[in-house]
Amino acid sequence: MARNDDRRQLLADAGLNLLAGEGARGLTHRGVDRVAGVPLGTTSNYFRTREALISALVVRIGERLTPSTEDLAARSGRPADRELFADYLRDIVRRLMQNPEVALALIELRLESSRRPEIAALLADWRRRAFAADVDFNTNAGLPGGPEEIALFHYAIDGLILDHLTTPLLPESSTDEAIDALVTGLLPPSRELCLEEGNE
Known part of the structure; x- marks a missing residue:
């Protein structure tokens, strides 16, 4: 048993x-x-x-x-730059796309939370803690981007996953390409430099 x-x-x-x-x-x-x-x-x-x-x-x-120990170890020791940040994002999307039932279940719970306050409260607490952990990880790793940028990436990834798991706007496009474009748009080199200088 x-x-x-x-x-x-x-x-x-x-x-x-x-x-x-x-x-x-x-x-x-x-x-x-x-x-x-x-x-x-x-x-x-x-x-x-x-x-x-x-x-x-x-x-x-x-x-x-949650990323595996092997996934995290494979990225340790690399420069904490935009490329590493993008690689972490690509890995998040990969895990969601490889577990579509998990991603769809989460979307269903998000929708149900709009109708049931008790589920909204449960999800809100979980999402706040997860977001704080993301911000802490980013800060401790010395990666570019603060809470505002990380929130924007959350919004973008939520939409990207919903699009690819339902009726893709551009079926032939890859999620990696979308992530690269998002990083370029939300963390351009000049913005990355400003964020790094602000952390010193």
Whole structure:
């Protein structure tokens, strides 16, 4: 029998698949049981309420989108410049595109949060903490860009992912090209120099 942590992870992944495939209205305890292939009642034993289930899904989204130790190690020691910043962004988009069910589930939760205040509060807290961690990482790594620029990149990447996972405006375009264009536009060399001088 799977350990509790393994079973919780199995159920959370099934919930993300269900959310991505059927939308927020399809996210029920029975539905998760069905997708996970477990006996009816299993999900409700682990997550008593729908809010508890959604909270677990948010945690699982964070786990699945966290860069691996290998990814971070591969970038250590490189100059903290625009190219490294762009490389981190390309990696974020790559992880989202390689886990489309996770990205779509997050989009579904964002939409559901516009209708349900309790989900909005949960997501807002999670997103604020994630954003603060992004800003801290950028600052500690000496990378160009402050909170304002990082927020703009969040906005842009959200739109880029939504576009590529639904009805792409330019189907043949690559996400890497889009990231390079965004970095060039939002962090031009003169802007990067000013930000670096301001950090001294």
